[in-house]
Amino acid sequence: MILFASIPSPDISFFSIGPLRIHFYALFILAGIAAAVWLTSRRLTRRGGEPGLVLDIALWTVPLGIVGGRLYHVVTHPGDYFFPGADLWKALYVWEGGLAIFGAVLFGAAGAYIACRRSGLRFLSFADALAPGMLLAQAMGRLGNYYNHELFGAPTTLPWGLQIESTNPAFPAGLPAGTLFQPLFLYEILWNLFGVAVLLLVERQFNLRWGNAIGLYLLWYGIGRTWLEALRLDPTEFQLVGLKINMITAMVIALIGIVLIVVQSRRHPGPENSPYLPGRAWTPPTPGTSDPAPSAPAGPASPDGTGNP
Numbered sequence: 001m002i003l004f005a006s007i008p009s010p011d012i013s014f015f016s017i018g019p020l021r022i023h024f025y026a027l028f029i030l031a032g033i034a035a036a037v038w039l040t041s042r043r044l045t046r047r048g049g050e051p052g053l054v055l056d057i058a059l060w061t062v063p064l065g066i067v068g069g070r071l072y073h074v075v076t077h078p079g080d081y082f083f084p085g086a087d088l089w090k091a092l093y094v095w096e097g098g099l100a101i102f103g104a105v106l107f108g109a110a111g112a113y114i115a116c117r118r119s120g121l122r123f124l125s126f127a128d129a130l131a132p133g134m135l136l137a138q139a140m141g142r143l144g145n146y147y148n149h150e151l152f153g154a155p156t157t158l159p160w161g162l163q164i165e166s167t168n169p170a171f172p173a174g175l176p177a178g179t180l181f182q183p184l185f186l187y188e189i190l191w192n193l194f195g196v197a198v199l200l201l202v203e204r205q206f207n208l209r210w211g212n213a214i215g216l217y218l219l220w221y222g223i224g225r226t227w228l229e230a231l232r233l234d235p236t237e238f239q240l241v242g243l244k245i246n247m248i249t250a251m252v253i254a255l256i257g258i259v260l261i262v263v264q265s266r267r268h269p270g271p272e273n274s275p276y277l278p279g280r281a282w283t284p285p286t287p288g289t290s291d292p293a294p295s296a297p298a299g300p301a302s303p304d305g306t307g308n309p
Helices: 024-046 053-076 088-092 101-119 123-147 184-206 212-231 245-267
Strands: 014-017 020-023
Touching: 020 024, 024 053, 024 123, 053 088, 053 101, 053 123, 101 123, 101 245, 123 184, 123 212, 184 212, 212 245
Parallel strands: none
Antiparallel strands: 014 020
16 A cells, blocks of 8 residues: 655745744754754763863854855855856855755864864764764754755655656756656655664664764765765766766765774774873862862873873
8 A cells, every 4th residue: 555656845945034034944954953962962971071062062063064064065066156147145045955964074073173172072082972963963954955845866656756846946857747756865864863773773782982983974874875876866067987076975985984993993992981182181070069170180191092001
């Protein structure tokens, strides 16, 4: 029994409050960021990090991530923004869609690295705490693509095909109205949510630290994104050896994940006793006080960087 014959695209992509227009795309991006901050904060605090520290890091990570995500999208799709008579300001219209995760991760990682160095936190320890939250945020953000009628693949007759209006600028020329398309936004949502479960289960079994959790994230997302990019219809103006730049980037990300897991597993076979750099630590407040207790000076760092012999 077929429960549905297709997936309809939403009739609206925004709502208005007085003169203010609220786009669903922006709401889902913000909701994903909030979910990632909440989950990362809980995970980092359980590992010995200071409560609230993730919010400080987010002040560096989120703005730079948005700038990087938009910059990567515009650079790889120049024909959409730079042509005779184009409104150049539209290159800044993030709410209309077009935040590339690859650029967001690169610039966001730079912001997180700066914030971690300022707070004495190991960057890879923060990244490990962030890994499942990243996949959760990306899954939530893809709902914004659904409301923007974007991120669809090749035509399909499958019962979960996505309806796209023929007036959509991305609708392929030569296809009849009513053609259904692969709902890539849905595939990525399911892949990312499954990845959250896989990451948490593997982490419980193997206690992933020292960058292994973020390495697994890179591997998981890189593999999934390589497959999804092969199904995408929207063209990119940059190719290498016959492959779209996004597909190559996804493969490189998966490879970096493998290298990170192998190298860090060999460099740090022991447990990670603290997410802080040697000589930097945070101690919970002593009972009856509001200030953290002074931490003991860290001893010399051991070969695995824990400060323990």
